[in-house]
Amino acid sequence: MKKKKLGTLILSALLLIGVLAGCGNSADGGNKSAAGSLDAIKKRGKLIVGVFSDKPPFGFTDEKGNYIGFDNDLAKRFAKDLLGDESKVEFVPVEPASRIPYLQSDKVDLILANMTVTDARKEQVDFTNPTMKVATQVLVSDKSGIKTLDDLKGKKIIVTKGTTADIYLTEHRKDVELIKYDKNTESLQALKDGRGDGYAQDNFILISWAKDNPGFHLIDEKLEKEAPIAPAVKKGNTELRDWVNKELQTLGKEHYLIELYNKYVKDALGADTDPYEVITEDGKI
């Protein structure tokens, strides 16, 4: 009796490992079949894009649940120029930490979710030319008494999992106690509820939120120097990457990104910000 039970135990362990290994293999096989190739997208008749749904002004939804914002409108424009109609886009809401896994497992063709280009990420996915520049900063409550980055020592700082701020602080500031949430909205709510002394994130998101929420201010010092933000495709999908690069060039000529900036980002950052400090039109990093 006991032997039988033990056998079941070992069998179930083996089974699970087998299933897991199987998952890995099929995802790997997807590499060759190129699920995100231009042909596959055209055949399918829609472009599948991973976007943010809770990060105004870049990716968010209106009251009716339509995806809008700088990145999301750009995705619609891509669909229009690739497939002839801006409705031929399927939005998949992603979180910062799920962006790369979604590309790797072929759940989306393209990630257009305010993703900063970093060396580590370049090893995992292929970035197209950038659309923006961003720096990470820390938003702190006025009561916290934090004035410089050195003051962060021993403080509780909120980050959203998988953001550049999370990666930087985890690796370089072991003296800071990090509280990690999956979603930007959760992090902001936690900051508001006083669960941390500050929130480290891309500065545009912080500036835009702080406008509506008094009692918080940005630390002037930046965590890292400015870095480009770019759309990303699955590693090896040069076909789609080259198409996006060409498309960005065309859009640059008609200043489409500036148009989107004026529509969404200008109000959030204030009219005195020079759009060219934020937007990259010529495609150069």
Added chain:
Amino acid sequence: MQLDTDFMTRHIPDFVHAAGLSLSIGGIAILLSLSVACIYSAILFFQVPILKGFVRAHVEVARNTPLLIQLFFLYYGLPSIGIKLSSMTVVFIAMTFLGGGYFTEVFRSGLDAVTKTQAESGLALGLSRMQLFRYVIMPQAFRISIPALFANFIFLLKETTIVSAVAVPELLYTTTSYISLYYKTYEMLLMMTICYLIIFLPLSFLLSCIERRYQYGTHGH
């Protein structure tokens, strides 16, 4: 697919630590839930007025709302009315709320399964209602409840994955943190699954052994 086994071995200590936290949260939640369920069962058995209604209401709410919603309500909802609880407090309240509800149902079905003649015979022998509950009904009901109770132990332990949502660094939180930092998706998911298997397979084995012992009289092995 090439697994980065070096990366996996390097992070074994973190996973051991996280698994320890998952287990302690689960273990404490089970003990708290058991205490709640015992008190509730007594209330239901003795038909205590008012309290009886409260227990029924709790059981229904606990069994019909998802744990994640209970956590979010306590963690993000309550601060708006000025009550700020720490993640750990929120986790224990929510898990005890959930576990208490489920365990009470388990005990209730156990109590119902004890034949009426047992209670009648006890009363005929002149036992007080308290003695009847303590010496006649409880021991039998408990034995009947064991299989369902153990299944619920495992259920509650598995529910600990959900507490990662309120930033408690247990196994799932650790896994998703590493995935988001180093993009080692398959490696970290494999590590997590192995950890859960190491915890749960021996545990269910142990529990079914105990179960068998207690059912000895009834099954006749």
